[in-house]
Amino acid sequence: MAEPTQPKAxxxxxxxxxxxxxxxxxxxxxxxxxxxxxxxSPTTVKFIENGKRSLTLRAAQQLAPHLGVRDLGDLFGPAVTLSLDGRPSHPAVEDVRRALTAWHITVSGEPATTNYLRGATDAGWRTWHTSRHQRTEVGTLLPGLLDATQRAARLHEGSERRAALALLAQSYHLAQAYLAWHGDRELVYLTVDRGMAAALDADDPLALAHAIWYAAHLLRSTGRGDEAIERLRDARDLIEPRVADGPVEYAEMLADLYLCSALTRARTGDQGAWADWESARDVVHRALPADYVGLRTRVSRPLVEVYAVMCAVDLGNPDEAQRRSHALDPATIPSTERRGRHYVELARSADLEGASEASLHLLSKADATSPETVRYSPAARDLLTRLATEAPASVRADAVELAERAGVYL
Structure with missing residues (x-):
């Protein structure tokens, strides 16, 4: 009697x-x-290949030309549906867009004083770093701030106009921070270009260095890390000679430029990132008061250690990331937004080691700290998606619940 035929797998x-x-x-x-x-980075390619990191649309677009791929379906396969509008959007984006593209052909009336605008801009940055819902609150105030600083830059004259231009540049930088994770790419480019133009017209070294710092983030995110490092080096050459005799903001800026360079190198797999990180740490410990906290980017001793964890994760070294984070109390990080991102970085580090429960626990702490960081962070959303679909059953249900709360559609 013939044995029954087994169905083909x-x-x-x-x-x-x-x-x-x-x-x-x-x-x-x-x-x-x-x-x-x-x-x-070579580590990124390795983790994509072995499944420790998802192949994102951006990474696929960067890899495809060098793999002879013209159709991204050849990378993702027939079972994957690609959406070109995969980034979540924030409700206030349209209002910010209108403020950015409302060119004032004629401007009349009295401009806001630069003292008032400085207070308003500083308040915007404080909100960004202290609110649990920083994107919603900043998205509400940005249109008015952009309008007021644009008008002031047109109506003031002489030194007041240059001061207004420096504040206009800061308004564009705040808009860039707001738009980076959920705005249309062209709007992010617009904030960078406008911020740089305003800083150049202000003829202010600090304003120009700030503009380069923000431009470097965009260059890095679009695969132009080498250009970012060159521009950051130019900015350091501009700022470093002024540190000894200038106000403390020059030392803050120099440390920030080194930190940005360190992270940029780490994301291209360059171990030279640690040299730049050491330079930043030296500036902070040598030239800034022990309790110093920068207003806009929160440069401080704890933030330097946050960057060390980020560099270690991007260099694919979870052991080093854990070692660096061991002595860093998240409560000392002087920014709710940065604290939320720090928990996301720790979750990524745990993920590199295959520790699903730890990854989910850390993402939950990020959500409790700053829900909008988890909702809009590409790294957090990518990790949540994988935990909700690939983690062990003991973790998956909680991951699905957090993903739904964060607006991640599975």
Whole structure:
């Protein structure tokens, strides 16, 4: 009697990471070479291939030309639906867009004083760093702040106009911070370009260095890390000679520039990131008071340690990230927004070690600290998606609940 015929098993589709690895091998590229061509770190390519990191649309777009891929479906496979509008949007984006593109052809009346505008701009940054719902609150005040600083830059004259231009640049930087995770890409470019133009017209070294710092973040995020490092070096050359005899804000700015360079190097897999980080730490400890906290970017001793954790995670070294974070009490981080992001970085570090429960616990702490950081952070959303779909059953239900609360659609 013939044995019953067993149904044929359906062939298993390769994962996006396996597809990347196969195409890389077929083209004869090493991971290091592919990473360099695509402006990614070798660690990122490794983790994409072995499934420890999801293949994002942006990474796929950077990798595709060097793998001979013209259709991104060849990387993601037939079972994956791609959305070109995958980034969540914030309700206030349209109001901010109108403020950014409302060109005042004629301007009349009395401008707000620069003292008033400085207070309003500073209040905007304080809100950004102290509110649990910083994007909602800043999104509400940004249109009025942009309008007031734009008018002042047109109506004031002489030194008051230059001061108004420096404050206008800061308004654009705050708009960039707001738009970075949920605004249309062209709006982010617009804030960077407008902020740089206003800083140049202000003829103020600090304003120009700030503008370069913000521009470097955009350059890094679009795969132009080398350009970002060059511009940051130019800004340091502008600021460093003024540190010894200038106000404390020059030392703050110099430390910020080194920290930005360190993170940029880390995200391209460059171990030289630690040299820049050490330089930033030296400036903060040598030239700033022990309890100093910068207004806009929160430069401080705790923030330097936050950057060390970020660098270690981006360099793919979870052991170093854990070591660096061991002595850092999150409560000392002088920004609710940065504290939330720190928990996300720790969650990424735990994820690199396959610790699903720890990753979810840390994402939950990030959500409790700053819900909008989890809702809009690409790294948090990517990690939540994977935990909700791939984590062990003991973790998955809680991950799904947090994902739904954060507006991550599975």
């Amino acid at each position: 359906e062939p298993t589709q390769p994962t996006p990471g396996q597809r990347v690895e196969r195409l890389r091998r077929a083209t004869g590229l090493s991971r290091e070479r592919l990473a360099g061509l695509a402006s990614l």
